[in-house]
Amino acid sequence: MVNAIDPQLTCSDSPNPGTGSTACGSVGVVKTQYFEFDEPLRLSSGQVLERYTLAVHTYGTLNPDKSNAVLICHALNASHHVAGISADDPNEIGWWDNMVGPGKPVDTDKFFVIGVNNIGSCFGSTGPASIRSETGKPWGAAFPVVTVEDWVMAQARLADRLGIERFAAVMGGSLGGMQALSWSITCPERVANCVVIASTPRLSAQNIGFNEVARRAIITDPEFHGGDYYAHGVVPKRGLSVARMIGHITYLSDDDMAEKFGRAQRAPAEDGAWRYGFDVEFEVESYLRYQGEKFSKYFDANTYLLITRALDYFDPARSSGGDLTKALAPTEASFLLVSFATDWRFPPARSREIVKALLNNATPVTYAEIDAPHGHDAFLLDDARYHAVVREYFKRIAKEVSHD
Numbered sequence: 001m002v003n004a005i006d007p008q009l010t011c012s013d014s015p016n017p018g019t020g021s022t023a024c025g026s027v028g029v030v031k032t033q034y035f036e037f038d039e040p041l042r043l044s045s046g047q048v049l050e051r052y053t054l055a056v057h058t059y060g061t062l063n064p065d066k067s068n069a070v071l072i073c074h075a076l077n078a079s080h081h082v083a084g085i086s087a088d089d090p091n092e093i094g095w096w097d098n099m100v101g102p103g104k105p106v107d108t109d110k111f112f113v114i115g116v117n118n119i120g121s122c123f124g125s126t127g128p129a130s131i132r133s134e135t136g137k138p139w140g141a142a143f144p145v146v147t148v149e150d151w152v153m154a155q156a157r158l159a160d161r162l163g164i165e166r167f168a169a170v171m172g173g174s175l176g177g178m179q180a181l182s183w184s185i186t187c188p189e190r191v192a193n194c195v196v197i198a199s200t201p202r203l204s205a206q207n208i209g210f211n212e213v214a215r216r217a218i219i220t221d222p223e224f225h226g227g228d229y230y231a232h233g234v235v236p237k238r239g240l241s242v243a244r245m246i247g248h249i250t251y252l253s254d255d256d257m258a259e260k261f262g263r264a265q266r267a268p269a270e271d272g273a274w275r276y277g278f279d280v281e282f283e284v285e286s287y288l289r290y291q292g293e294k295f296s297k298y299f300d301a302n303t304y305l306l307i308t309r310a311l312d313y314f315d316p317a318r319s320s321g322g323d324l325t326k327a328l329a330p331t332e333a334s335f336l337l338v339s340f341a342t343d344w345r346f347p348p349a350r351s352r353e354i355v356k357a358l359l360n361n362a363t364p365v366t367y368a369e370i371d372a373p374h375g376h377d378a379f380l381l382d383d384a385r386y387h388a389v390v391r392e393y394f395k396r397i398a399k400e401v402s403h404d
Contacts, residue, residue, distance in 0.1 A: 024103035027059045027084035030094075032124055035158055041119075044313075047144040051133070054158055055080050055117040055124025059100060060108035062162075068401045069164045070111045071155065072096065073172030073179035076247070076307050077299060079123035082115035083108075096173075098382050105391040110398045111168065119154050120146045120306040128302035129230060141227025146306055148175075148314045152182045156190070168401050169394070170333075171195035173379035174346065175307070178314045181354070184331040185316055193397055194333040195390070198343055198379035200350035201324055201357075202315040207345065210250055211308040214243035218301045227302050240301045241292030248291050253342035253375030257284060324357040334364040336393045338386060340378040341371045366393060 033056045041049045057080045062069060072082045074095070083094035083101050100106045100113055117125040120143065128143040159167070170183040170191050177199025184194040203211075218224060221239030225232050249257075261284040265272075280286045320326040335358055339351035348369050358365045368389045372378040378386070 025101055026097070027094075027101045027108055029087050029090075030057050030059065030081070030084040031087040032057060032080065034124065035161060037154075037157055039157070041150070041154060041157075043144055043150045044147040045145050049119070049126070049144060052119055052126040052154070053124070053130075054119070054126075054154060056158065057081055057084075057094075057115040059083055059113040059115075060111055062112040062164075063401070066162075066164050067166070067168060068111050068398075069159075069162075069167050070106060070113045071159070071167050071170045071183075072100065072106075072113060072115050073151075073155075073170065073176035073183075074115065074118065075172070075174040075176050076304075076311070077295070078176075079121065080115040080117040080125075081123070082113065095380065098380075099387070099390065105387050106171070106394055107398070110401070111394070114158075114162075116155050116158060118146075118151045118307075120303060120310075122300035122303040127300065128227070128306070129300050138228075138230040140230055140302065143302065143306065145309055147310050148178050148182050149186060151179055151310075152186055155179075155183075156187055159190070166190050166192060168397050169193040169195055171197075172199070173197040174199055174376065175311055178311075182314070182316060184333045184335075185327060188330045188332040191331075191333040192400065193336070193393075194331070195336045195393070196351070196354065197338045197390075198340055198346055198351075198376055199337075199354075200346040201317060201327075201354055203312055207250075208312050210246060211312055214246045215305050215308060217242040217246070218304060221301075224301065227305075229301070235296070236301045237293075237296040240296040240299065240304060241289075243292075243304055244295035244299075245288045245292040248288060250345045251376045253344065253373060255342060256374050259373075260284075261287065324353065325360040328354075328357045328363070329361050331358075331361075331363060334366075336366045336368075336390070338368045338370060338379070338389060340375070340386075341369060342373055343376045343378065345376040 035054045035056060038051050041052060043049060078095045081094045083097045086092035102109050106113060117123045119125050120127045122129055128139045130139055132139045167190060170180045172180045177196040180194050180196050184191050218236055218239035221236035223229055223234040224236040224239060229236060264283040266280045266283050266286045275281055317324040317327040337351045337355055339348035341348060355365055355367045370383060370386045372383045374381055
């Protein structure tokens with residue numbers, strides 16, 4: 001059955017003007033924990049990662065029976081820093097700080113929330129820039145290709161280390177939603193609730209195409225050096241910047257871009273004439289260049305290649321002949337799915353496809369389609385209706401946990 005909800009607006013639904021956080025409390029300053037694993041991890045590719053490190057943030061308190069844990073899975077360019085202020089940089093706020101914290105939709109007064117940086121990323125977990133013990137040099141191009149399923153297996157080992165047998169919820173947006181969906185299939189007995197936001201059961205040909213263009217921009221950068229640019233003391237900034245510009249366009253809706261930029265000129269001549277050249281002419285060009293250049297200063301190019309390929313490969317129905325209903329049959333979780341009407345990268349039709357497959361299996365599912373104007377990035381923003389949906393769903397989970 002599809003569940004209905006009656007969202008009530010509360011503090012988290014009223015963001016403070018001009019900030020990325022809400023009127024509810026913050027989890028405060030958070031420090032990264034590092035978990036070392038020596039047990040080899042066999043990857044989907046057949047390769048084996050002999051040892052690895054996971055960078056982790058936790059928020060809230062784990063209850064005595066360890067039934068209130070919520071795993072937050074991150075998207076492409078995010079990390080384990082889900083909420084709060086980084087202990088390393090007071091200007092760095094968690095990417096989902098408006099969602100996670102005291103009194104927020106995922107309430108850390110009630111839940112123990114875990115953020116994990118995925119293997120292959122560049123924010124503390126083992127990845128291409130990490131030093132390989134066998135060589136004493138960065139992994140670089142030798143780092144194995146990873147999949148969503150590989151991340152889930154690594155996260156499951158972290159849960160084992162923490163003594164968490166079953167998550168109250170596994171939650172994520174975009175690529176994080178794919179991980180949540182994979183959790184419900186590969187570890188069904190360990191997930192009570194699966195929260196999938198602005199996601200998809202597989203990429204379309206168009207999405208794979210965008211990823212390939214982005215990867216080619218990186219790989220053809222003269223500073224890429226076959227993925228071993230670390231040894232050369234350079235970074236393929238131009239290619240990574242272009243890759244980010246391509247991706248960023250897909251995260252925004254046409255209406256949102258029109259409202260923000262329209263056809264406004266960046267610095268028009270006094271008479272308003274065109275400059276008749278190929279430097280920045282429009283405001284949108286300036287914005288995209290800025291976003292690309294900023295991204296190229298903190299993200300790793302090899303990581304971008306790995307994560308976009310993991311996106312491409314995700315297709316849980318592949319092993320069942322394309323039958324998503326059959327692929328989702330093992331799940332034991334209840335589901336919340338949220339999509340956004342203007343998200344053309346992962347449109348509502350993809351979420352409805354998951355909902356239909358769940359209904360075919362008589363799996364409990366709550367679905368909300370939000371008419372927000374911001375495109376794919378809406379899952380990161382302060383839409384009151386969206387936050388109210390998540391809040392009400394987690395209120396139900398909190399009641400379940402309190403009765404365990």
